[in-house]
Amino acid sequence: MGHCRRDRLAAAACLVWVIRRVAPFSWGEARSPNVAFDYVLLLGLLLFASDLAYVEVEFTLLGPKWPHHLLVVGVVYLLGAYLWDSRTILGLALTTLAAWRGVSISLLPGSLWAGDAGNLRANALALGALYVAAAALSVRLKRKAHFEEVFANAGLLLLLGALVAGVVDSELNWGVWLAVLLVVAGLVMWLSFHLGRSLYFAQGVIAVYVGLLRLLFEPFYSQETGLPFFLAALLGLGVLALIFAAHRRMRER
Amino acid sequence: MRPDSVAWERAAEVREAAQGWRRVGAIDAPTEQAIREAYPDPCLTPSAVWRALTACMVTAIMLCTFGAFSVGTGTNPAVLEILCFLFAGASLVATELLEASPRGARRGAAGATSFWGILFLLAGFSLFLLETTRVRYDNAADMVLIASSLAWAVGSWRWGSPLFAALSAISLFLFLGRLPHERVLWVLIGAALAGLAARRLDEVSWAPSHRRGAAILVVAGILAAYAAVNVYSFDEHLLEDLGRFGAARVAPSPSLFVLSALATAVVALAVLIWGVGSRRTFVLDIGIALLALSLVTLRHYAHLAPLWVVLTLAGAGLVLLALAVERMLRRAAGAEIAGFTADPLFADERRQQALQIVPVVAAFTAPAAVPEEKGFAGRGGRFGGGGAEEKF
Numbered sequence: 001m002g003h004c005r006r007d008r009l010a011a012a013a014c015l016v017w018v019i020r021r022v023a024p025f026s027w028g029e030a031r032s033p034n035v036a037f038d039y040v041l042l043l044g045l046l047l048f049a050s051d052l053a054y055v056e057v058e059f060t061l062l063g064p065k066w067p068h069h070l071l072v073v074g075v076v077y078l079l080g081a082y083l084w085d086s087r088t089i090l091g092l093a094l095t096t097l098a099a100w101r102g103v104s105i106s107l108l109p110g111s112l113w114a115g116d117a118g119n120l121r122a123n124a125l126a127l128g129a130l131y132v133a134a135a136a137l138s139v140r141l142k143r144k145a146h147f148e149e150v151f152a153n154a155g156l157l158l159l160l161g162a163l164v165a166g167v168v169d170s171e172l173n174w175g176v177w178l179a180v181l182l183v184v185a186g187l188v189m190w191l192s193f194h195l196g197r198s199l200y201f202a203q204g205v206i207a208v209y210v211g212l213l214r215l216l217f218e219p220f221y222s223q224e225t226g227l228p229f230f231l232a233a234l235l236g237l238g239v240l241a242l243i244f245a246a247h248r249r250m251r252e253r
Numbered sequence: 254m255r256p257d258s259v260a261w262e263r264a265a266e267v268r269e270a271a272q273g274w275r276r277v278g279a280i281d282a283p284t285e286q287a288i289r290e291a292y293p294d295p296c297l298t299p300s301a302v303w304r305a306l307t308a309c310m311v312t313a314i315m316l317c318t319f320g321a322f323s324v325g326t327g328t329n330p331a332v333l334e335i336l337c338f339l340f341a342g343a344s345l346v347a348t349e350l351l352e353a354s355p356r357g358a359r360r361g362a363a364g365a366t367s368f369w370g371i372l373f374l375l376a377g378f379s380l381f382l383l384e385t386t387r388v389r390y391d392n393a394a395d396m397v398l399i400a401s402s403l404a405w406a407v408g409s410w411r412w413g414s415p416l417f418a419a420l421s422a423i424s425l426f427l428f429l430g431r432l433p434h435e436r437v438l439w440v441l442i443g444a445a446l447a448g449l450a451a452r453r454l455d456e457v458s459w460a461p462s463h464r465r466g467a468a469i470l471v472v473a474g475i476l477a478a479y480a481a482v483n484v485y486s487f488d489e490h491l492l493e494d495l496g497r498f499g500a501a502r503v504a505p506s507p508s509l510f511v512l513s514a515l516a517t518a519v520v521a522l523a524v525l526i527w528g529v530g531s532r533r534t535f536v537l538d539i540g541i542a543l544l545a546l547s548l549v550t551l552r553h554y555a556h557l558a559p560l561w562v563v564l565t566l567a568g569a570g571l572v573l574l575a576l577a578v579e580r581m582l583r584r585a586a587g588a589e590i591a592g593f594t595a596d597p598l599f600a601d602e603r604r605q606q607a608l609q610i611v612p613v614v615a616a617f618t619a620p621a622a623v624p625e626e627k628g629f630a631g632r633g634g635r636f637g638g639g640g641a642e643e644k645f
Contacts, residue, residue, distance in 0.1 A: 010565070034576060034579060035575050035576070035579050035595075036572045036575055036576050036579075038609075039568075039572055040572060042613065042617075043565075043568070043569075043572075046617060049619075070619055073619070087610055088609055088610050088613050088614075091610040091613065091614040092613065092614055092617060092618060095614050095618035096618060096619055099618060099619045099620065150610065198300055198302040198303055198306075199302050202302050202303075202305070202306040205306060205310075206306070206309065209310070209313065224324060225324065225325070226320065226321035226322060226323070226324040226325030227321070229317045229318070229320035229321035229324060230317070230318070230321035232313070232317040232320075233313075233314045233317035233318040233321060236310050236311075236313045236314035236317060237314055239310050240307065240310045240311065240314065243303070243306055243307060243310060244307075244360075247299055247303050
């Protein structure tokens with residue numbers, strides 16, 4: 001219990017310091033008052049989260065629904081991000097909320113392939129769509145518009161990652177997943193092209209390329225032939241031409 | 254590097270610096286325009302995202318083409334060896350052609366072709382040693398590491414890639430780790446490399462990317478020397494494990510152990526002092542990181558407090574120090590003390606802040622919750638609220 005009390009005191013000290021230093025709330029972007037602000041805020045919220053986890057384990061308040069403590073932590077992070085204008089905390093909030101739904105946003109393989117893959121993909125799709133919608137609303141309503149990149153990148157990672165996982169992992173209905181992936185990624189690329197957002201465009205391009213690889217390799221599943229590799233290289237050349245053309249057009253505009 | 258490439262790179266550096274000066278209001282728009290006109294840059298330079306995307310696709314094309322040929326010609330090692338050399342040659346020719354073109358030099362494609370060209374070359378050389386000449390595995394590993402160090406060094410010099418400089422240094426130290434007295438060699442060569450490269454950091458006759466390569470070599474030299482003297486690496490034989498199969502392991506004497514413990518603290522402090530004295534932020538950063546590593550090493554041997562307490566106190570101490578220094582600098586005359594300032598150094602802080610999100614999220618996000626199972630019996634579990642990963 002001793003270290004728990006110390007954690008709580010340290011978290012409170014960090015957050016009190018942050019509250020005393022922070023600029024008045026606004027829906028616009030606020031500059032950090034000093035070099036340490038973001039780090040002290042991060043430390044305070046992380047200590048709060050570890051304290052909450054400790055309480056949950058000690059007293060099992062949520063019982064079998066213990067993963068819901070991640071929802072509480074995620075919501076607190078989200079409030080903290082808006083209140084103290086921190087994109088870093090927002091990123092942490094979005095990944096913690098994804099973790100609550102069982103999805104790990106990481107580059108490591110397995111997160112959307114493991115366990116009940118269908119359920120995880122559904123969660124990832126729903127969260128991804130929600131985050132992308134939040135990005136659009138942030139800009140449209142001019143409410144922390146600078147949070148758009150964090151919302152949209154996390155959302156697209158989840159959305160396109162789930163669709164690619166569906167294409168690569170499904171045994172029977174991978175064609176349906178591929179069709180949906182092509183439509184969604186095409187839409188993402190078209191929108192990001194018009195909005196001039198290169199990172200979203202890149203995510204769309206990579207998702208389409210990886211998805212189409214299944215289409216190229218599937219007919220040659222049991223044959224030892226270099227043809228699908230050759231076709232994949234040709235597809236890569238086509239994608240490269242698309243990248244150059246899109247970049248030229250974006251620059252011209 | 255080709256003289257044209259050096260000239261383009263210098264112009265791009267000046268234009269980027271002018272952009273930074275403009276961003277923080279040090280110059281006005283007409284001045285920036287005048288600088289841009291004085292330093293024309295014919296190269297097309299897409300943003301990092303476009304360059305990375307292009308490099309990814311070029312990589313996919315090269316690997317798929319290699320896959321097509323290697324699967325098509327069977328898995329004969331002799332054929333694979335020839336294929337590796339052919340692909341290496343083609344990739345390196347493609348790199349030269351791309352580097353010579355202002356429209357292709359900085360799009361990311363040249364970086365990918367040069368990287369894979371050198372890797373194909375090394376793969377072909379490895380197959381040649383192991384399959385054609387039947388050299389013993391240990392000898393082949395030595396020769397490949399020497400070749401790797403040379404190939405990446407030549408690549409770094411020719412195409413100005415700091416990444417290749419890092420790979421060259423890594424190969425060199427891996428090779429040295431396989432020789433007798435590897436620890437002494439790491440200290441001596443590491444210190445010599447850092448010292449020699451540090452003298453070239455501001456060498457006007459060098460291209461900017463070569464100077465960045467020199468900075469990478471300074472870092473590599475410091476890290477190698479620190480790894481060699483660190484008491485944990487000494488105790489756990491981390492360098493000795495790089496050696497040849499069956500090499501004898503000699504237990505360290507107690508006096509060497511004490512010397513190593515002292516060096517663990519002294520080297521980190523020396524690097525920190527060097528960073529402060531030289532006003533180089535990357536040396537300061539390395540010094541801080543080494544000091545943190547030394548603290549963790551100390552905690553490993555002396556249980557002063559739990560690791561999380563040591564790290565939290567060290568982090569809090571650094572934050573307090575940063576706050577105190579910033580306050581001192583802001584209050585000083587001209588907001589500057591002995592060449593140090595709290596003002597922005599014309600860096601793109603927005604981009605830096607965006608880059609901070611990735612490591613924070615990667616390090617502190619909780620692991621994904623396991624989907625609920627029917628009949629859950631409350632077996633404790635692994636909690637990690639916001640990175641506080643702990644097993645209770």
